[in-house]
Amino acid sequence: MRRAREIPGPTIERLCKYHRVLARARRQGMSYISSAALAHLTGLSPAQVRKDFSYFGSFGRRGVGYEVHQLLSTLKRLLGLERGRRVAIVGVGHLGSALAGYPGLHSRGFQVAGLYDNNPARIGHLVHGMRVRDVASLAADHAAVPIDIAVLTVPEGAAQAAAEQVVNAGITALLNFTPVALRLPPHVLVRDIDMTAELEYLSFCLSARARAQDEQGG
């Protein structure tokens, strides 16, 4: 996991949480939000919330809280979301198709710029109103209108080759849904989402808990 240089990783992750909660607050018509409410909704401490926001130059007013709209604009600028990131989905199977239609992307500043596959049976088909394109055209498409992030939803066996194709096209940020530890040049930003690993983690916790209970009981 490679991180932006100056702001530490955990802070960036908290900023993402604030952004999510504030976007929802605005949808619900709230104008102000207290640090206590922000803390409750993000699962963080009120002191942490106040510390983060003072670091980024935002100060709540006593008894009123933070201005939702102003805070959102600041965060969007910090998160680089003000101009709407263009996302390509590479691999249009069940998962890729599901993500192409995921309402949480558009509502949070991401635009699905294209769907790509290397399977001739899929290329040309419409998925959520978009035509699936040949992954071989990724480089030309990116040269024409830059793509910010590629989402990798190909089968495990195709992951490394597809990731290299993405990087060779000139895209430098990847969200990897495959369980493969990708080997890519150091300038490429990668985030991994491994669903089965999360299930294994839960499974491990369940086993550990059951053993602890056995030991207490016996």
Place this chain on the structure above:
Amino acid sequence: MRRAREIPGPTIERLCKYHRVLARARRQGMSYISSAALAHLTGLSPAQVRKDFSYFGSFGRRGVGYEVHQLLSTLKRLLGLERGRRVAIVGVGHLGSALAGYPGLHSRGFQVAGLYDNNPARIGHLVHGMRVRDVASLAADHAAVPIDIAVLTVPEGAAQAAAEQVVNAGITALLNFTPVALRLPPHVLVRDIDMTAELEYLSFCLSARARAQDEQGG
């Protein structure tokens, strides 16, 4: 994020990586694997690999490496996967349907025990050969044959209520695909997968990098 008591979280996460790489090695017919190969495939250092395995009582033989089958059995026992965890998918929209057919689940010891939804238009339909059941029957189903983990793939607005329904049914481990910070009793294990937050994180890194380049250039 709640963790099993004795083994630290990062160790558990590394165990999951080893498990994945070893399962693939076995599928490819390998009998032995070196710590260097394990390190390469997981992106960890060989020293870390040897340290982790000695901690769990496994020792490789010099010049031969670790016995794949034995190591897998040990890990499966540690991860609680030896008996095949039963997973319920709650929310059978695009994402829930995609997960129901995800080949990586079955191959790594998870069994989709049931698909649940509260939408009458979905209940009774076949998805990947399984009939979608009413989420109201979750408690009775869990009482008949226990479900280990619920995967939450409902829309954001339905997340907290659906999670409470899962917990009230008696299920104590949840994989949360919604962007909602669930408020649940402390005995419930929760792992969050927030795809949009990961995209926001990448977006932030891209912006931070662009700013750093501007400053160097200017």
